[in-house]
Amino acid sequence: MAPYRNLEEYNIEITNEVKDHFAKIMGDIGEDISRDGLVKTPERAAKAMLFLTQGYKQDATEILKSAMFAESYDDMVIIKDIEVYSLCEHHMLPFFGKAHIAYIPNGHIVGLSKIPRVVDVFARRLQVQERLTHDILECINTTLKPKGVAVVIEAAHMCMMMRGVQKQNSVTTTSGFRGQFEKQETRNEFLKLISSDLS
Ligand SMILES: Nc1nc2c(ncn2[C@@H]2O[C@H](COP(=O)(O)OP(=O)(O)OP(=O)(O)O)[C@@H](O)[C@H]2O)c(=O)[nH]1
Numbered sequence: 001m002a003p004y005r006n007l008e009e010y011n012i013e014i015t016n017e018v019k020d021h022f023a024k025i026m027g028d029i030g031e032d033i034s035r036d037g038l039v040k041t042p043e044r045a046a047k048a049m050l051f052l053t054q055g056y057k058q059d060a061t062e063i064l065k066s067a068m069f070a071e072s073y074d075d076m077v078i079i080k081d082i083e084v085y086s087l088c089e090h091h092m093l094p095f096f097g098k099a100h101i102a103y104i105p106n107g108h109i110v111g112l113s114k115i116p117r118v119v120d121v122f123a124r125r126l127q128v129q130e131r132l133t134h135d136i137l138e139c140i141n142t143t144l145k146p147k148g149v150a151v152v153i154e155a156a157h158m159c160m161m162m163r164g165v166q167k168q169n170s171v172t173t174t175s176g177f178r179g180q181f182e183k184q185e186t187r188n189e190f191l192k193l194i195s196s197d198l199s
C-alpha cells in the first residue's frame, strides 16, 4: 500500500477505527467529547497517529535501491544533523533529536535524500532508540554494501521529560559501526567530522 502522504490517502476504515479508540480514551480521561473544540479531535488524532506510524507501510530497502548509482568515489560520505522524530514503544510518547550517518562507497553511491528517507521509514514506527539505530545501520549495510557504515543518534525522550523521572536535559546517544568504521582511526575521523561545523 502507498505510504500516507496527505489526508486523501488515509484508509477510511482504519482511520475510523483509530478515531473511535481515541474518542473512547478521551471519554475515559474525563473529557466531554461533545464539546465544540473536541468534535474533530478523535479524527485529527487518528490521522496524526497514522502519519507518525506510516513507516510500517514503507520499504526502506526499495527506497535506497531506487537511487543507487555506480561511482568510483571511495571516501567517507557524511550526512549529519538529520532530524529524527519517533515514538517510544513503551509509552508511545515522542523521542526526537538528530541522526548522523556516514558510509564509505564500494562502487555505488546513493542519492543523498534517500538516507533521511530511510531514517524516517524506521523512525515512523513504535521504536526504541537502540533498534532504530540498528535498523538504519543494517538497511544501509545490506542494501548499499558499502565498505563501511556508521550511525549515531542523539535524542531526548519525552517519557523521561514530561513524566516518569522528569529529567529535562538528558540526551541519549546510540551508535552502530560496520566495516571500516570498526577501525578506531576511521571511527574517530567520523566522530570528529560530525562534531565540527565544517563537515
Ligand atoms: N533502552 C531504551 N529505553 C527506553 C526507550 N524509550 C523509553 N525507554 C525506557 O523504557 C523503560 C520502561 O520501563 P518501565 O519500568 O516498564 O516503565 P515505567 O514504569 O513507565 O518507567 P519510568 O519511565 O521509569 O517511570 C523506561 O525506563 C523508559 O525510560 C528507548 O528508546 N530505549
Ligand SMILES: [Zn+2]
Binding pocket: 088, 089, 090, 091, 092, 093, 157, 159, 160
Ligand atoms: Zn517511553
